[in-house]
Amino acid sequence: MKILLVEDNPELTQNVVNYLSAEGIICESATTLFEAQDKILSFGYDCILLDLMLPDGNGLDLIEIIKSQKIKTTVLIISAKDALDDKLKGLDQGADDYLPKPFHLSELLARLKAIFRRSKLGGFDEVVFNEITIEIHQLLAKVNDQVLELTKKEFDLLLFFITNKNRVLGKQAIAQHLWGDYTDDLANFDFVYQHVKNLRKKITGAGGKDYISTVYGIGYKFDPLAS
Amino acid sequence: MKLINIITLWYLGITMAALLVGGFFIYNKLESEIDFELGMELTRQIDAYAARIENGVSAERLQYDKLEIKEIPYNLPIEELHLRDTVAYHDPMNRNEVQLKASKSYKINGKHYRISYYNLVVEADDITETVVITMVAVFAIQLVFIGFFFRIISKKILRPFHESLNAVQAFSFQKNEPLEFPKNGITEFEKLNDFLERMTKKLLKDYRQIKEFSENLSHEIQTPSAVIRGKLEHLINENITEKQAELISSAYKNNERITHIVRSLGMLAKLENEEFEAPETINLSPALEKILLDLEELIAIRSLKITTQFDPMVWLEIHPFVAEVLLSNLIGNAIRHNIDQGSIHIELNSKFLKIENTGVPPTSDPEGFLERFKKGSDHPDSVGLGLAIVNQICKNYGFRLFYYFENNLHVIRILFR
Numbered sequence: 061m062k063i064l065l066v067e068d069n070p071e072l073t074q075n076v077v078n079y080l081s082a083e084g085i086i087c088e089s090a091t092t093l094f095e096a097q098d099k100i101l102s103f104g105y106d107c108i109l110l111d112l113m114l115p116d117g118n119g120l121d122l123i124e125i126i127k128s129q130k131i132k133t134t135v136l137i138i139s140a141k142d143a144l145d146d147k148l149k150g151l152d153q154g155a156d157d158y159l160p161k162p163f164h165l166s167e168l169l170a171r172l173k174a175i176f177r178r179s180k181l182g183g184f185d186e187v188v189f190n191e192i193t194i195e196i197h198q199l200l201a202k203v204n205d206q207v208l209e210l211t212k213k214e215f216d217l218l219l220f221f222i223t224n225k226n227r228v229l230g231k232q233a234i235a236q237h238l239w240g241d242y243t244d245d246l247a248n249f250d251f252v253y254q255h256v257k258n259l260r261k262k263i264t265g266a267g268g269k270d271y272i273s274t275v276y277g278i279g280y281k282f283d284p285l286a287s
Numbered sequence: 288m289k290l291i292n293i294i295t296l297w298y299l300g301i302t303m304a305a306l307l308v309g310g311f312f313i314y315n316k317l318e319s320e321i322d323f324e325l326g327m328e329l330t331r332q333i334d335a336y337a338a339r340i341e342n343g344v345s346a347e348r349l350q351y352d353k354l355e356i357k358e359i360p361y362n363l364p365i366e367e368l369h370l371r372d373t374v375a376y377h378d379p380m381n382r383n384e385v386q387l388k389a390s391k392s393y394k395i396n397g398k399h400y401r402i403s404y405y406n407l408v409v410e411a412d413d414i415t416e417t418v419v420i421t422m423v424a425v426f427a428i429q430l431v432f433i434g435f436f437f438r439i440i441s442k443k444i445l446r447p448f449h450e451s452l453n454a455v456q457a458f459s460f461q462k463n464e465p466l467e468f469p470k471n472g473i474t475e476f477e478k479l480n481d482f483l484e485r486m487t488k489k490l491l492k493d494y495r496q497i498k499e500f501s502e503n504l505s506h507e508i509q510t511p512s513a514v515i516r517g518k519l520e521h522l523i524n525e526n527i528t529e530k531q532a533e534l535i536s537s538a539y540k541n542n543e544r545i546t547h548i549v550r551s552l553g554m555l556a557k558l559e560n561e562e563f564e565a566p567e568t569i570n571l572s573p574a575l576e577k578i579l580l581d582l583e584e585l586i587a588i589r590s591l592k593i594t595t596q597f598d599p600m601v602w603l604e605i606h607p608f609v610a611e612v613l614l615s616n617l618i619g620n621a622i623r624h625n626i627d628q629g630s631i632h633i634e635l636n637s638k639f640l641k642i643e644n645t646g647v648p649p650t651s652d653p654e655g656f657l658e659r660f661k662k663g664s665d666h667p668d669s670v671g672l673g674l675a676i677v678n679q680i681c682k683n684y685g686f687r688l689f690y691y692f693e694n695n696l697h698v699i700r701i702l703f704r
Contacts, residue, residue: 069510069514071514071517071518072510072513072514072517075513075514075517075518075520075521076517078521079517079520079521113506161509161510161513162509162510162512162513162516162546163513164516164520165517165520166520211583211584212584213584214584227524228520228523228524230520230523230539232539232540232543233520239581239582240615250588251585251588254588255584255588275523275532276529276532276533276536277532277533277536278523278532278535278536278539279523
């Protein structure tokens, strides 16, 4: 997967590029609207991560160009300007998703992969990891071909873990992924812990390995090398 | 009371007073004028009779019911004209009537006559009647004219005022257009309109500034906060010791808290600026069902018993996003601040939403939790803005919010109208 990150804050760019590169995603970046325009006209990208407040204009203009030039790509808006009308305007104009800043990098990756799956594979795809198979379209997870009885949130959680495997996921990031931004600080209660516990129990119950480990008090990690 | 009615009533009151005073003067003037004219006429008559006596007509022959000629001693001085009211027999009417009597004496051909002549006077009652009838007629005509023309004229005169009023009522920050009025040529209304134009311009400018400020603030804090979060997320993926993890975890948690506070305050600011106009009516029931479904696992984890009583159709004019925030905040609270094996009861109909849940009894007045940063629980990670947001939403949409503790239950009740 190749993406273009349009963002004027160098630190944020560095964060995103570091995180996504480690997943094997090729990241290019642009800091201005002009530079971004130049790049999308010259190269092809699977997805454009687009900040709206850019030094030389509004990111929404870029979507216009993509549409008028019929460039085949997807757009994920990342903006601190989480004014609701911007979000609606962006999605209206053809952006594929909207992620308000500040976001968790793990969340960004999950969204990016979801967009990628939708656009490239029409949503009919499987994520396979060792003995675990996830049929996203069917909302089905199997361990060694045995179907796991997962709740919707547990399913989301498993996919989130596998998407971000080998990464430590903070409790807050998990809570936000499962319940959204405005569900006031659910992370600080034991809900995440309970969900993770149930998921682990179900996977091991079906004969799967216990890949998920606790990382001190911070969060959890899906560790492919777990024994 | 309408302005036009007040003006009409005052006008009629003043007219009535004026007519009363005027009537009194007219009465007096009329009476004295009539008396004067009558006196003149009588004098002329008496003079005429005196002249006829002088010409040799016998006094006795002249006498009739209106004329009285009496011979008085010659040595008496000549009496000047003397007018007085008297009651005398009036032949045609065949009864005694109040009459005006004019008398004067003449010395004619060595004789001294006192000639008195009577005539009917216009009676006070008659004058009064005339005056009253006239005044009442005038008043009645005025009443009709005022009732009719005042309304037409006032409609015309007050039109710019009504137009201004409508414009002010329709004024909205969302439209972002200052009021502008056409010239109407009435000084007072021009002044008013001028003031309104300036005021709305100022309001819009202030509103934009506040909005920009809160947006910028939110942006300026969120960007570095996002950077911090990213760095910390990288850091937790490094090889760290447990002690370092503790430090990172604490920094991470507090950064999350900042993010959350900024976001909540941003939401509050937007609500206060009324940025969420209800673009449509939505059915609250399925929205609430969806939130419950979204949180069902949390409910299961805490082993909460949940009972609901929903009307299937609860249409409300509310922004769908705001509705979601409102409901998820309330349900989220009912779950978080509950006790294991507790219960939640939710009632929703077109009149109200009621959420009752078990929980630790509050240590202070629950209404206080509706304010910012006032927390019911002593949970250190709870920000305490959730209910403030709920409160602000209710204020925006004219709902009435009640929060009380009763029968060991926390009760939130929102009356929609």
